Amino acid sequence: MPSCMPASPTGWSWLPASACRSTRRSSATTWSRRIAIAARVRDERSAGLARRAAALLDDAGQRALQRSDDSAAVNLLSRSIALLAPTEPRRRELLIDLGDALWETGRLAEADEALAEAIASGGGAADLVSGRAELHRVAVRSFNDPSVNITEQLAVADRWEPIFTAVGDHRGLATVAMARGDVHLLQCHWQDRARASTRAVEHASAVGDERTVRTATQMQMNAIRLGPTPATLGIEQIRVLREAAFGDRPSHHPEAQLLAMLGRFDEARDAIDAARAWLRSSGS
DSSP states (O other): OBBBBBTTTTSSSBBBHHHHHHHHHHHHHHHHHHHHHHHHHHHHHHHHHHHHHHHHHHHHHHHHTTTHHHHHHHHHHHHHHHSSSOOOHHHHHHHHHHHHHHTTOOHHHHHHHHHHHHHHHHHHOOOOOHHHHHHHHHHHHHHOOOTTTTHHHHHHHHHHHHHHHHHTTTHHHHHOOOOOOOHHHHHHOOOHHHHHHHHHHHHHHHHOOHHHHHHHHHHHHHHHSSSOOHHHHHHHHHHHHHHHHHHHTTTTOOOHHHHTTTEEEEEEEHHHHHHHHHHHHHTT
């Protein structure tokens, strides 16, 4: 009977062909299992590396958001999202942050896509992340979709506010207040916008969301500038708000218009020049 291998001190030359075929099948199975195990280990290591890289990009993206560098935030957050599996919970949070940064850079269609994805991958009618994503998205769509109206914006806010309130979700409640403030802006109801902005600042402060605090403070200051508040009182209120949210950074001087209304033109020009110089130096 022919052997399965050439004669060799360590070979299988002594085996009959039938036994050799069985041995080969067994050996092939063993190697297949080893290859499969090695592939799984490699995949697990690759996945772990991707998660670590995503976390680093996430952290850098959050810092960019906090310093209002939205272009950098878009770049960093997009790369972090690309490394995360669709089932990763953090991915949906990042999609909201990305949508916010895209919105601030004027890329409304892309912002809408990111927020729509965050909603679509949600977990149900009471999913809190979906609620925040929906509130952000209706705000974005109100600027680039003529079919969206104030009624729809208020309906979304009304639906989610009691859900966020029931669980004490300050981040969600801040988003609701911002959404209501946007409606008041479209209606030119400046005092209502100022009150909504104040609530947004309170809720955002409760969870340390400095970006939302600054955005809502800008809303407050503009509402004071454009509303019925007397100019002298408005200047005082704006300066207090700006100091609390921005410190001595001269990037926002909405009181310049009020100074001009009082005939204090030199002060108004100085405030505008200081803001323009700071924005240029910071690359804004």
